[in-house]
Amino acid sequence: MRPVPDRDSAEWWAAVRRRELAVQECAGCGTWRFPARAYCPVCRAREWRWRVTDGRARVSSWIVAHQRFHPALAPPYTVVRVCLAQAPGCVLYGTWVGGGEPVAGEPVRAVFTEVDEGLTLIAWEPAG
Amino acid sequence: MNGLRDRTALAGVGYTGFSKDSGVSTLTLACEAILAALSDAGLTTDDVDGIATHRVGDSAAPSVVGPALGVHEPSWYLDQFGGGSVSHAVVGQAMLAVAAGVARTVVCYRAINARSEFRMGGTGRGAPPGPEVQYQAPYGYVAPPQQFAMYARAHMTKYGTKAEHFGQLAVTQRANAVRNPRALMRTPITMDDYLASRWIAEPFRLLDCCLETDGACALVVTTAERAADLRRPRVLVSAAAWGGGDSFLSGGRVDTTVSAAAELAPRLYRAAGIGPEEVDVAEIYDCFTYSVIVQLEDYGFCAKGEGGPFAASGAIGPGGRIPVNTHGGFLSEGYVHGINHIAEAVSQLRGDAGERQVAGAQVALSTAQPGYVLPATSALILRRG
Numbered sequence: 001m002r003p004v005p006d007r008d009s010a011e012w013w014a015a016v017r018r019r020e021l022a023v024q025e026c027a028g029c030g031t032w033r034f035p036a037r038a039y040c041p042v043c044r045a046r047e048w049r050w051r052v053t054d055g056r057a058r059v060s061s062w063i064v065a066h067q068r069f070h071p072a073l074a075p076p077y078t079v080v081r082v083c084l085a086q087a088p089g090c091v092l093y094g095t096w097v098g099g100g101e102p103v104a105g106e107p108v109r110a111v112f113t114e115v116d117e118g119l120t121l122i123a124w125e126p127a128g
Numbered sequence: 129m130n131g132l133r134d135r136t137a138l139a140g141v142g143y144t145g146f147s148k149d150s151g152v153s154t155l156t157l158a159c160e161a162i163l164a165a166l167s168d169a170g171l172t173t174d175d176v177d178g179i180a181t182h183r184v185g186d187s188a189a190p191s192v193v194g195p196a197l198g199v200h201e202p203s204w205y206l207d208q209f210g211g212g213s214v215s216h217a218v219v220g221q222a223m224l225a226v227a228a229g230v231a232r233t234v235v236c237y238r239a240i241n242a243r244s245e246f247r248m249g250g251t252g253r254g255a256p257p258g259p260e261v262q263y264q265a266p267y268g269y270v271a272p273p274q275q276f277a278m279y280a281r282a283h284m285t286k287y288g289t290k291a292e293h294f295g296q297l298a299v300t301q302r303a304n305a306v307r308n309p310r311a312l313m314r315t316p317i318t319m320d321d322y323l324a325s326r327w328i329a330e331p332f333r334l335l336d337c338c339l340e341t342d343g344a345c346a347l348v349v350t351t352a353e354r355a356a357d358l359r360r361p362r363v364l365v366s367a368a369a370w371g372g373g374d375s376f377l378s379g380g381r382v383d384t385t386v387s388a389a390a391e392l393a394p395r396l397y398r399a400a401g402i403g404p405e406e407v408d409v410a411e412i413y414d415c416f417t418y419s420v421i422v423q424l425e426d427y428g429f430c431a432k433g434e435g436g437p438f439a440a441s442g443a444i445g446p447g448g449r450i451p452v453n454t455h456g457g458f459l460s461e462g463y464v465h466g467i468n469h470i471a472e473a474v475s476q477l478r479g480d481a482g483e484r485q486v487a488g489a490q491v492a493l494s495t496a497q498p499g500y501v502l503p504a505t506s507a508l509i510l511r512r513g
Contacts, residue, residue: 060282079268094267
């Protein structure tokens with residue numbers, strides 16, 4: 001299922017196309033945030049800049065999909081929920097490409113998967 | 129003293145039959161349930177001046193249902209966007225409208241063809257709207273059973289919650305449904321049945337998941353004073369609470385083992401002037417087994433992390449410390465998006481729950497989806513009065 005970028009997220013998806021996992025850094029208080037939006041929820045500042053992260057994260061949780069939830073995706077497949085190492089409040093989801101089963105708290109890194117000319121997605125693999 | 133406490137009442141409940149294919153429109157279901165609820169209360173459509181529902185674009189709107197029943201000029205209505213998390217907020221909003229005198233007799237309904245027309249389980253339905261979907265759907269993470277499985281796994285990891293804890297909850301609720309003539313699933317199940325049921329989204333098996341049901345349920349909200357003169361034993365709205373929080377992507381809620389109910393519960397109990405120890409029966413939103421486990425903790429029936437062992441201890445069954453989902457819940461009665469939980473609480477407090485009656489029930493808690501999809505939840509404390 002292709003993502004449908006909106007006016008807040010279009011630049012983020014463009015960064016992913018460049019194999020960059022970016023988050024916003026608030027110019028007012030320095031808080032890093034994801035997903036993209038105009039105002040900082042901590043200090044309400046509207047000025048911010050992109051920060052490219054190191055792509056490191058830790059596994060928060062995971063599931064193994066056994067039912068066919070979408071016609072285009074054949075089960076079983078594993079989806080992980082991760083918190084970024086540089087900004088644990090930034091939560092992302094992605095396909096698990098680690099082979100075995102994830103472990104809670106396991107260090108992982110982002111892997112960029114080029115689906116086609118217009119789309120790159122993020123997967124996660126063990127960083128160990 | 130909360131100025132709203134016990135000022136309004138639930139004077140009637142009504143149901144359609146539950147099925148996998150109603151064969152009729154959600155408009156028909158809504159009208160049937162509303163007429164049944166009014167009849168239960170001893171009222172007619174001439175008395176109705178308020179209409180409310182919650183829905184996600186899948187059902188007949190109050191602006192359609194009102195005229196269809198000949199209610200042409202309601203003085204108040206509410207068409208609340210949202211799923212199970214706002215189910216109890218609808219009744220809370222009706223409470224406000226009635227207490228303020230804006231309306232005198234409000235019908236709250238939920239009509240849904242959740243099996244035959246608009247499945248929520250992730251097959252044959254597009255992704256729901258919302259800005260966060262784009263970050264999840266491309267990975268095949270699209271459906272509620274996956275989301276709640278993700279949160280259940282985190283609870284298992286952090287607190288040692290086991291499959292058998294989820295299983296005992298499913299077994300207990302099925303046993304309750306056996307005593308409920310309305311329930312769709314009335315064949316008893318065992319722990320072996322639970323463990324042998326197929327994986328949906330690991331760690332969830334089929335029997336962790338609620339039914340997808342066609343049906344409708346409606347409630348009549350009026351003033352406490354008026355309810356005293358109506359035909360059924362009076363059930364007072366002691367407290368309603370609803371509210372938001374942070375979504376999981378907003379950066380505010382990273383630890384998913386604590387639900388929005390943990391923030392809501394103190395406010396709810398304060399408004400009612402009671403604590404969890406005074407609740408006799410609890411109808412807890414059970415879209416999945418895990419959502420009950422976490423709410424048992426967050427509504428204060430056991431310590432944080434102990435919801436699994438508590439649910440498996442017998443404490444939530446008939447004669448236990450706090451009987452839960454006496455109707456069988458979404459897992460076994462049917463899925464009417466929260467309204468059938470409120471209706472069951474009313475039935476328990478009126479003492480007309482038949483074989484599944486909790487003896488002497490005076491106070492009931494009924495809860496909504498605890499904020500795991502939209503960052504909001506809602507709940508009611510009801511009291512026989």
